[in-house]
Amino acid sequence: MMREESIRIPFRFAAGRAGSRMLAALRDDKQILGSHCPVCVRTLAPARPFCPECGGENLKTVELGSGAVLVSWTDMPGRGLFALVRPDGADTAMIHKLLGQSGDFHIGARLRAVFAAERRGHIADLQGFEPDPGSAA
Amino acid sequence: MRPAAIIGTGQTDHGRCRDDVSQPELIREAANRALADADISPADVDAVVLANMEMFEGRALPELWVGEGAFANRKPCLKVATGGTSGTSSCIAGFHQAASGLFDVVLVIGFEKHSEGHTQTGMALTDPFWDRGVASGALGNFALSISQYMAERGVTREQAARVAVKSRRNAAMNPHAHLKDANATIEDVMSSRVLAHPVRLMDMCPQSDGAAAIVIASAEHAAKLCSRPAWIKAAATRHEQPYIGDIDRRLLTMRTLRDAAQSVYARTGIREPLKQLDVAEIYEPVTYAELAWYEVLGFCAEGEAGRLIEDGITEMGGELPVNPSGGVLCANPVGATGVIRVAEAAAQILRRAGAHQIDGARTALATGYGVYAWADALILGSTP
Amino acid sequence: MNERISVDVEMRQSWRYASGAAMERFCEGLRNKRIEALRCEGCGRRYLPPRPFCGNCHLHLSHWVPVAQEGVLEAWTVVCLPFLDGRTGTVRNGPYGMGLVRLDGADTTLNHYLAETDPSRLAVGLRVRAAWRDDLRGAIDDILHFEVMQ
Amino acid sequence: MRHQVIIAGLGDTESALEDSRSIPEMVLAAVQTALADAGIDYGAIDSVVTASVDLFDGITASNIAVTEVVGAVMKPETRISADGLAAIAHGACQIWSGAYETVLVVAHAKTSMARYQELTQWAMDPIHVQPLGVDFLTCAGLQARLLAHGDAGADRRWAQIAADRRGRASRPLAPASSVEEILASKPVALPLRQGMCAPMGDGACAIVLRGAATGAQGPVLRGIGYDLEPHALGDRDLTHWHGLERALQRACKTAELQRAYAHFDFAEPSCLFAHEEELFTAAVKLREDTEISADGGLLAACVPVVAGMSRLATATRQLRGAEDGGRRALVHGTWGPVAQGQVVAILEGTPL
Structure with missing residues (x-):
């Protein structure tokens, strides 16, 4: 015998020190933040509390550009396009959504960030990245 | 049984709601204190054991996200989850690992952020046909x-x-x-x-947010790293x-x-x-x-x-x-x-x-x- | 800047659970207000809920025995704290009685609601009887609660 | 000198797209087969290590449901939430430490209970990633695109790998299909198509590990190693399985083998996607004559959590059946998005 059972439980995750800074900057300034590790001499996107390489916590918060480079993407039919994008000024890529059609994109393409009109301090305040019309396709 | 010993401990300041830190940041607080207590650096840690009841925070495989808070990046890391005994069982797991000869120094960290979920509700997700x-x-x-x-x-x-x-x-x-x-x-x-x-x-008992860590060393390393280890x-x-x-x-x-x-x-x-x-x-x-x-x-x-x-x-x-x-x-x-x-x-x-x-x-x-x-x-x- | 931001998300998931053969028979019985336990041939323990295997004797269980709809209250409490029911997403408010009931014919106890919510009228050792809902569905909550027998 | 750990018995259920049995019923069948295979009864078990994930099973402390059938009543049980091969690693540590002589390791999962990929979203960073709707499949698609970049033949090669693996399986969970059929199969996370992904099902696996002092016979677990990569995909080199390289390095050290000279007659990788097999072979630098995925591997039939243990079971059968005995196998398991967790075991057959 099979029986289907459902659950509905709310959760609330604290974004913490680095995450709260990141989400507040998206909301207030349409600004993507990164973290610079002086030990590894590398700027990480998005902002975070520790360096994944050296484990260090002495990271400097930096403002990244709203322009970005497409590092990889995938097309999930019915769910849209997901991407790894490297914001200008960062050495690493972050996961987000791509806005457009699959045929609009190629690895290395220039992108620009699109922000929601109403923002609430959430990763979706950044709606995603679209092709940058200012750059050659 | 090969011997092993605890050479350092660290705890966060536990509270009702530690919403000043994310889960990885909370864990890092305990890890830093344990490593400082043991007077070792993150590079000295050979393996990490984590303990957490993931349904309390609505997570699956939580070590994937929080591991780097425990300095587990690019290290061997396992998670133990056995209800209330998660913490003591993870310490015993770390003990067995340090005593196995596979690792010299094992960091064990348990954590929970009850404020992020509903513990009593999570605990009640028992046998759907029975209770x-x-x-x-x-x-x-x-x-x-x-x-x-x-x-x-x-x-x-x-x-x-x-x-x-x-x-x-x-x-x-x-x-x-x-x-x-x-x-x-x-x-x-x-x-x-x-x-x-x-x-x-x-x-x-209350429902608290907090993390706690111990550093376990194999017999040889315990004697080297600590003048008065707590032997298991x-x-x-x-x-x-x-x-x-x-x-x-x-x-x-x-x-x-x-x-x-x-x-x-x-x-x-x-x-x-x-x-x-x-x-x-x-x-x-x-x-x-x-x-x-x-x-x-x-x-x-x-x-x-x-x-x-x-x-x-x-x-x-x-x-x-x-x-x-x-x-x-x-x-x-x-x-x-x-x-x-x-x-x-x-x-x-x-x-x-x-x-x-x-x-x-x-x-x-x-x-x-x-x-x-x-x-x-x-x-x-x-x-x- | 010390703003603390958090991310809200509701977990809405469902699973299809397999009952297993023993529980299937048990649930079918409930549809007819019939309660049955599985008896271990090793230790003689009559198990509720019925299960495939005795964890003490390491023996398969296959010997069904009838269980009465009444028994002894082995433990009790009256819960006052509100409780978020994960199955519905709604809050169950107190007070509500809960008990461990050893039904006549079983050796393990059944945890279930008690109709009585006055602590002064509850005690270990009281006789209690199952009260059934009208529309039986073959599930343990076909029993609404247990009532103290006078 | 470390105690020797013997793979003394194994039992598994036949993987199925949907097994109508309950989890305890499935686990009971696997455990009893393993005990019979090892020639022991429940009384000989000193300790149990289980592998399961609560959210996959839809129950809190999911190991409660199997305590009786794994024989852990009034015994030590440790539940590891990761791939089953990681539970084997911990079970081996228990024997190497001298704490126990006989350890039963059990893994189980039923993907038919829920939409598996949807559940994996709950393992992603809940601040920056989970709210976007990213799951393990999304991550695999991102990795595949990166690997296919500037490599026009990649998707055909991957389709070939998947077709080959399924073709050699006795009971694959996905139908045997041609390269062309796989290339035309449903897109799931392009460039990944359905046919390039491991078909997911239900199953349980039980393995008895015993110290040599018990007199047990069977292949020897010589080495074990595991590793956890950073979580954020952008922090990792997605074109290499560096985590596997580190895990293998550690396993070779445990086995007192020189990594550069370690040769394997059999390899049982855990590849959830066809492109992962290329990452596997590149990371472990296998010689041409290594036999890979004797029974088709995970691309033929995959049960999450059980996956790495099912590879250990297959490798054990290969070593037991090897005519000259005394051969070596590499067993692999992964967990998390694009194999964030990596675990390997080195097995050697007992010379005849």
């Missing part, structure tokens, strides 16, 4: 057991309240504790709100049948804890625990359980637990201080709670327990309790 529809989380389960304990052993509400008073007074000396009150009275406990008859608010002399785990109704008179018999304790006593030559143990950090989720465990752990005969607390035997200055830290009643981040028991027992042996240090502590007991009746027991000592 999920009538589950009421830990609270109802404890309350049921207590009615049996009171009926058979005659333990009183006042004796239970004494446990809460002792706990809060001890916690006042512990900088990490969540609930502390040096002036709590028996009347305070007995007049606090009823949660589930006969359990009142101050009888019950014996450890035992016992699990039970799956349903709450399977176990007769659970609080009274608690055959898993009794058997685990007898096993570690036998392996360390302990015949009279009250005399031979210097300190105990036991997993008492509710005041009545501490009394029941006195009997199960052999600190006194059956029915004598009330006298033990009334005579102050388990107070800080008594013959066997129980939970100088304030215990689970004063801080309960579930995945960390068992680690805290072991960390506090180790800190006593390491002579680093601060204001709640028991002078001359050389032999310590730590226990874990989980789900309906799972149990862990560990004996720590100042010599291998």
Whole structure:
């Protein structure tokens, strides 16, 4: 015998020190933040509390550009396009959504960030990245 | 069994809601303190064991996200999840790993952020064909057991309240504790709100946010890295049948804890625990359980637990201080709670327990309790 | 800047659970207000809920025995704390009685609701009887609660 | 000198898209087969290590449900929430430490209970990633695109790998299909198509590990190693399985083998996607004559959590059946998004 059972439980995750800074900057300034590790001499996107390489916590918060480079993407039919994008000024890529059609994109393409009109301090305040019309396709 | 020892411990400042930090940041707080206590650097850690009850925070495989808080990036890292015993079982897992010869130094970290989810609800996701529809989380389960304990052993509400008073007074000396009150009275406990008859608010452990860590080293490294390590002399785990109704008179018999304790006593030559143990950090989720465990752990005969607390035997200055830290009643981040028991027992042996240090502590007991009746027991000592 | 931001998310998931053969028979019985336990041939223990295997004796269980709809209250409480029911996302408010009931013919106890919510009228050892809902569905909550027998 | 750990018995259920049995019923069948295979009864078990994930099973402390059938009543049980091969690693540590002589390791999962990929979202960073709707499949698609960049033949090669693996399986959970059929199969996370992904099902696996002092016979677990990569995909080199390289390095050290000279007659990788097999072979630098995925591997039939243990079971059968005995196998498991967790075991057959 099979029986289907459902659950509905709310959760609330604290974004913490680095995450709260990141989400507040998206909301207030349409600004993507990164973290610079002086030990590894590398700027990480998005902002975070520790360096994944050296484990260090002495990271400097930096403002990244709203322009970005497409590092990889995938097309999930019915769910849209997901991407790894490297914001200008960062050495690493972050996961987000791509806005457009699959045929609009190629690895290395220039992108620009699109922000929601109403923002609430959430990763979706950044709606995603679209092709940058200012750059050659 | 190859020996291993605890060379450092670290805890966060536990509280009702640590929303100032994310889960990885919370863990890092405990990890940093443990590494500083052991005087080692992250690079010295060979492997990490994490403990957490992921359904309490709505996560799957939580180590994937939080691991780097524990310095686990590019290192061997495993997660242990066995309900309330997650913490003590992860310490035992770290012990076995350090003793296996595979690793020299193992960092064990337990954590929970109850404020991010609904613990009682998570605990009630039991067998959907049996008791999920009538589950009421830990609270109802404890309350049921207590009615049996009171009926058979005659333990009183006042004796239970004494446990809460002792706990809060001890916690006042512990900088990490969540609930502390040096002036709590028996009347305070007995007049606090009823949660589930006969359990009142101050009888019950809180739901805390927090993390705790210990550093375990293999024998060779422990001797090199620490002048006075807390040696893990014996450890035992016992699990039970799956349903709450399977176990007769659970609080009274608690055959898993009794058997685990007898096993570690036998392996360390302990015949009279009250005399031979210097300190105990036991997993008492509710005041009545501490009394029941006195009997199960052999600190006194059956029915004598009330006298033990009334005579102050388990107070800080008594013959066997129980939970100088304030215990689970004063801080309960579930995945960390068992680690805290072991960390506090180790800190006593390491002579680093601060204001709640028991002078001359050389032999310590730590226990874990989980789900309906799972149990862990560990004996720590100042010599291998 | 010390703003603390958190991310809210509701977990809405469902699973298809397999009952197993023993529980299937048990649930079918409930549809007819019939309660049955499985008896271990090793230790003689009569198990509720019925299950495939005795964890003490390591024996398969296949010997069904009838169980009465009444028994002894082995443990009880009255819960006052509100509780978020994960199955519905709604809060169950107190007070509600809960008990461990050893039904006549079973050796393990059944945890279930009690109709009585006055602590002064509950005690270990009382006789209690199952009260059934009208529309039986073959699930353990076909029993609404247990009532103290006078 | 470390105690030798013997693979003394194994039992598994036949993987199925949907097994109508309950989890305890499935686990009971696997455990009893393993005990019979090892020639022991429940009384000989000193300790149990289980592997399961609560959210996959839809129950809190999911190991409660199997305590009786794994024989853990009044015994030590440790539940590891990761791939089953990681539970084997811990079970081996218990024996190497001298704590126990006989350890039963059990893994189980039923993907038919829920939408598996949807559940994996709950393992992703809940601040920056989970709210976007990213799951393990999304991550695999991102990795595949990166690997296919500037490599026009990649998707055809991956389709070939998947077709080959399924073709050699006796009971694959996905139908045997041609390269062309796989290239035309449903797109799931382009460039990944359905046919390039491991078909997910239900199953349980039980393995008895015993110290040599028990007199047990069977292949020897010589080495074990595991590793956890950073979580954020952008922090990792997605074109290499560096985590596997580190895990293998550690396993070789345990086995006292020189990594550069370690040769394997059999390899049982855990590849959830066809492109992962290329990452596997590149990371472990296998010689041409290594036999890979004797029974088709995970691309033929995959049960999450059980996956790495099912590879250990297959490798054990290969070593037991090897005519000259005394051969060596590499067993692999992964967990998390694009194999964030990596675990390997080195097995050697007992010379005849």
